[in-house]
Amino acid sequence: MLSYAVRRLLEAIPTLLVIVALSFFLMHAAPGGPFDSERVLPPEIEANLKAAYNLDKPVWQQFVIYLGNALQGNFGPSFTYKDFTVSELLGTGFPVSLRLGLTAILLAVIIGCTLGILAAMRQNTRTDYSIMGFAMIGITIPNFVMAPLLTLVFGIYLGMLPVAGWGDGSIQYIILPVVALALPQIAIISRLTRGGMVEVLRSNFVRTAHAKGLPERVIIVRHTLRAALLPVVSYLGPAIAGLVTGSVVIEQIFGLPGIGRYFVQGAINRDYTLVMGTVITYGTLIVLMNLLVDLVYGLLDPRVRYD
Amino acid sequence: MAAVLEVRDLQVRFATPDGEVSAVNGVSFDVNESECVGIVGESGSGKSQLFMAVMGLLAKNGRTLGSAKYRGTELVGMPVDKLNKIRGDKIAMIFQDSMTGLTPHLRIGRQMTEVLEEHKGMGGADARARALDMLNLVRIPEAARRLNQYPHELSGGMRQRVMIAMALLCEPELLIADEPTTALDVTVQAQILELMADLKRVTKAAVVLITHDLGTVAGLCDKVQVMYGGRFMETGDVRQIFYKPQHPYTKGLLSSMPRLTEDRRTTLYAIPGQPPNLQRLPAGCPFQERCEFVHQRCVDELPLLQEARPGQFKACHLESLEHPVDDPTRAAIPAEAMPPVIRDVRTA
Numbered sequence: 001m002l003s004y005a006v007r008r009l010l011e012a013i014p015t016l017l018v019i020v021a022l023s024f025f026l027m028h029a030a031p032g033g034p035f036d037s038e039r040v041l042p043p044e045i046e047a048n049l050k051a052a053y054n055l056d057k058p059v060w061q062q063f064v065i066y067l068g069n070a071l072q073g074n075f076g077p078s079f080t081y082k083d084f085t086v087s088e089l090l091g092t093g094f095p096v097s098l099r100l101g102l103t104a105i106l107l108a109v110i111i112g113c114t115l116g117i118l119a120a121m122r123q124n125t126r127t128d129y130s131i132m133g134f135a136m137i138g139i140t141i142p143n144f145v146m147a148p149l150l151t152l153v154f155g156i157y158l159g160m161l162p163v164a165g166w167g168d169g170s171i172q173y174i175i176l177p178v179v180a181l182a183l184p185q186i187a188i189i190s191r192l193t194r195g196g197m198v199e200v201l202r203s204n205f206v207r208t209a210h211a212k213g214l215p216e217r218v219i220i221v222r223h224t225l226r227a228a229l230l231p232v233v234s235y236l237g238p239a240i241a242g243l244v245t246g247s248v249v250i251e252q253i254f255g256l257p258g259i260g261r262y263f264v265q266g267a268i269n270r271d272y273t274l275v276m277g278t279v280i281t282y283g284t285l286i287v288l289m290n291l292l293v294d295l296v297y298g299l300l301d302p303r304v305r306y307d
Numbered sequence: 308m309a310a311v312l313e314v315r316d317l318q319v320r321f322a323t324p325d326g327e328v329s330a331v332n333g334v335s336f337d338v339n340e341s342e343c344v345g346i347v348g349e350s351g352s353g354k355s356q357l358f359m360a361v362m363g364l365l366a367k368n369g370r371t372l373g374s375a376k377y378r379g380t381e382l383v384g385m386p387v388d389k390l391n392k393i394r395g396d397k398i399a400m401i402f403q404d405s406m407t408g409l410t411p412h413l414r415i416g417r418q419m420t421e422v423l424e425e426h427k428g429m430g431g432a433d434a435r436a437r438a439l440d441m442l443n444l445v446r447i448p449e450a451a452r453r454l455n456q457y458p459h460e461l462s463g464g465m466r467q468r469v470m471i472a473m474a475l476l477c478e479p480e481l482l483i484a485d486e487p488t489t490a491l492d493v494t495v496q497a498q499i500l501e502l503m504a505d506l507k508r509v510t511k512a513a514v515v516l517i518t519h520d521l522g523t524v525a526g527l528c529d530k531v532q533v534m535y536g537g538r539f540m541e542t543g544d545v546r547q548i549f550y551k552p553q554h555p556y557t558k559g560l561l562s563s564m565p566r567l568t569e570d571r572r573t574t575l576y577a578i579p580g581q582p583p584n585l586q587r588l589p590a591g592c593p594f595q596e597r598c599e600f601v602h603q604r605c606v607d608e609l610p611l612l613q614e615a616r617p618g619q620f621k622a623c624h625l626e627s628l629e630h631p632v633d634d635p636t637r638a639a640i641p642a643e644a645m646p647p648v649i650r651d652v653r654t655a
Contacts, residue, residue: 123367204407210364211402212422212473213395215388222421226412301412302457 004306005295012287019283020276024066027267027275028059034079034270053079066276075280076273080265086277090259093246094281096166097258101244104178105236108185113232115186116193117220120228123198131190138187147180147253164255177254181247185239192235196228203227226300233300237293241285245278309378310337311481311513312361312398317373317383319353319360319537328585330356332537333373338481343507343514345524345545347560348534351582354517357534358483362400363390377481396426399474403486405467409458415442415469416454422476441472444509445502464495471502475510482510485517500526521564525549533557536583536593539612543619553615554623555598592624600625 035041035049050056054065069076075086119131154176155163167173200206201224209223246260259278266274298304319331331353338344348354360371361382375382377393385393394400402408410418419438423429429437435454442450445468458466467487474482484503488496504527507514516527524531524545531548533541533556541554552558559578580597589595592605604624612620 204402204404205410207364208402208408208470209410211362211394211400212425213391213393214421214425215391218421218425222413223410227410303411303459 001295001298001306005291008291008294012284012291015287016280016283020067020070020280021063023279024063024276025059027270027272028062030270032270034272036270066273070276070280075277078274079271080269080274081271086273089262089274090277090281093257093259093262096169096256097246097251097260098244099169100174100177100181100250100256100258101240101246103174104181105185105240105243107178107182108189109232109236111182112186112189113193113229115190116195116232117197117225119190119194120197120201121216121220123201128194132194135187135190138183139191141183143180143184143247144249144253146183147177147250150176150180151253164253166256177250177256180250180253181243185243188235188239189232192232193228196231197224200224200228230297230300233293233296237289238286241282241289245282245285310339311378312338312515313374313376313379314357314361315374315376317357317360317371317375319356319365320370320372321366322368322370323586326586329588330369330537330585331360332588334534334537334539336532336539336542338513338515340480341507341511341513342530343516343528345528345531346515346517346534347519347521347524347531349519349560349582351585352534353537353585354534355485358400358485358515358517362394362398362483363387364400392426395422395479396477397479398481398483399477399479400483401467401470401474401485401487403489405463405470405490408470409466411458413457414454415456415458415461419454419469419473419476422473426477437476438472441476442469444475444506445469445472447472462495463491464498467491467495467499468502471499471506475506475512478510479512481515482512483515483517486519487516488518488520488523503527521549521560533560536588537585538593538622539620540594540623541615541619541621542612543616547616547619551616551619553619553621553628555600555625555628556594558628559597592622600628 033055034053035046041049047056054062057065066076073087075090078084078086078089081089115131115135119128122128151163154161161172161176165173206219206223209219214223245263246258248260248264250256251258251260259281262274263278263282265271266278298306314337315335316333317331317335318329318333321328321330334357336344346354346357356365356369359365360369361375363382363385365371371383373383377398380393382390382393409415416435416438419441420429420434423434423437427434438454439450442453447453447465447468453461453465453469458469461469467490471487487503488499491499500523503514503516507527514527516524518524528545531541531543531545532539533548533554535556541548541552541557543553548557549561552561556578559576562576563578565575578597583589583593583596589606590609591607592598592601592610595601595605598605602624608624610622610624612622615621
């Protein structure tokens with residue numbers, strides 16, 4: 001398994017290179033640049049700025065320079081956040097997004113799986129229908145509706161929690177954003193769990209387990225759950241990568257210093273280095289999470305072989 | 308001999324979007340101690356569902372009516388936690404699909420010891436030792452190593468042996484084997500049947516063998532019950548059924564068995580037509596549409612099991628199979644009123 005993991009990590013290098021190259025050239029192909037603004041700069045200043053940031057060179061040269069720097073861990077200065085390097089921006093924001101994302105996903109897995117199992121065990125009853133109804137609502141309500149609603153109820157009407165802000169990062173500041181992040185995930189995970197459970201509960205080995213006189217609890221926990229959770233595991237890999245890199249909507253609404261906003265603002269401002277920083281962060285996470293999913297698959301299903 | 312299982316007027320119905328399907332329509336029989344009963348019928352005859360109902364394993368849309376008693380205790384409608392004390396312990400079942408019947412992510416040893424934990428309160432080394440004994444009993448090579456293997460690491464025949472060993476762990480009084488050899492190669496089939504015959508002698512458990520293969524029944528069973536359309540068509544001693552079948556359906560089944568002595572160029576006999584639609588069973592005999600001896604009474608009136616010869620019962624209106632053509636009532640039904648399948652056979 002170790003050699004498999006190492007091989008997969010090595011394979012990730014060309015994958016990431018392709019991602020970086022594609023994003024770099026696509027980004028430069030987009031019209032406009034970091035120094036285009038409503039106020040037109042004198043041509044000399046613009047030329048100087050471009051020269052300072054190597055923007056006067058052909059794109060392929062810029063790419064080689066960028067790649068050389070990036071390989072040494074230097075992701076360059078941000079074009080729009082003056083006096084900050086990309087590493088500084090992502091370095092301070094990422095822990096915030098990571099904490100929010102991981103808490104949300106943990107909450108979503110615990111609640112989602114429980115609800116999904118419950119729905120599958122009470123298939124086609126009122127319990128099942130209400131859980132699946134709730135899940136449908138959870139998926140369809142966008143978080144830019146859910147988040148203000150939560151703020152309104154718990155922040156303003158009930159006054160239990162702060163409306164926004166990060167403060168010292170203590171628990172009361174993260175409850176609402178985490179709930180807003182987790183709700184759609186709970187919905188998706190509960191549906192996936194139910195689907196997996198329903199399918200496995202119909203399988204021959206579950207019938208065998210019933211014929212052996214095993215109690216329901218043992219059948220669910222020992223014979224059903226591991227096989228039923230495979231679709232959830234597949235979903236969780238990319239979902240974790242997405243959640244820990246922050247959500248621009250949630251961060252805007254709750255005024256949180258995460259990195260989600262950099263994805264959007266970087267692109268709008270043509271902040272080339274910042275965009276590349278976010279792309280590399282997200283790409284690496286996706287690659288790692290997919291590897292993790294494959295390894296977990298092997299733990300859940302002994303038929304999976306690494307060779 | 309005391310009965311291990313007494314079934315009286317058992318019915319199984321399934322609610323489907325297209326209406327209710329009657330899979331089993333009132334069957335009654337006993338399984339006595341250390342007796343081997345063969346249940347024979349083609350796909351859809353209700354033979355499997357009959358015993359799924361006894362074990363409380365019907366699909367969620369199925370329901371059971373009538374009575375099935377294990378040693379006088381009613382199993383139909385028994386709460387699941389009470390039923391779990393009996394199934395796996397007193398009554399065990401082997402299923403036809405050994406490839407998917409074992410939990411893929413649990414080691415063989417675990418799947419076996421959990422039965423002992425549940426029913427006998429055995430744990431750890433004791434349960435493992437017992438599991439190992441059973442694997443040796445079913446003649447699995449390198450049994451000790453198998454305990455630590457996963458089902459996918461075993462061949463189909465070995466998996467079925469594991470299923471049998473697992474069923475025998477608690478020394479059940481009744482073993483229900485639902486087509487135990489269907490999914491296996493012919494040579495492996497023979498090995499498994501040989502094993503079952505040996506085990507029957509060793510364990511003294513009563514055995515119900517559900518199969519569509521008459522050959523299997525002939526080798527193992529004392530009694531045979533032929534099922535069709537959710538009813539018993541004929542029941543009796545295995546020799547009686549094989550040598551003197553009294554029901555046209557049994558006779559048809561026997562004729563459709565390939566024989567080594569037969570000329571290879573002759574076409575194998577097949578009973579014409581299809582099994583009846585269990586959603587719209589005819590009012591009379593369920594076999595009427597395929598029976599070459601059908602007459603008016605078969606269409607009007609359901610034949611009940613009646614003693615044809617001592618110990619042999621048939622559900623058929625015919626006086627005897629030997630002279631069916633002389634049956635006076637037969638002329639009463641005109642050829643064009645007969646089901647098309649039979650008409651074709653007649654004119655051919």
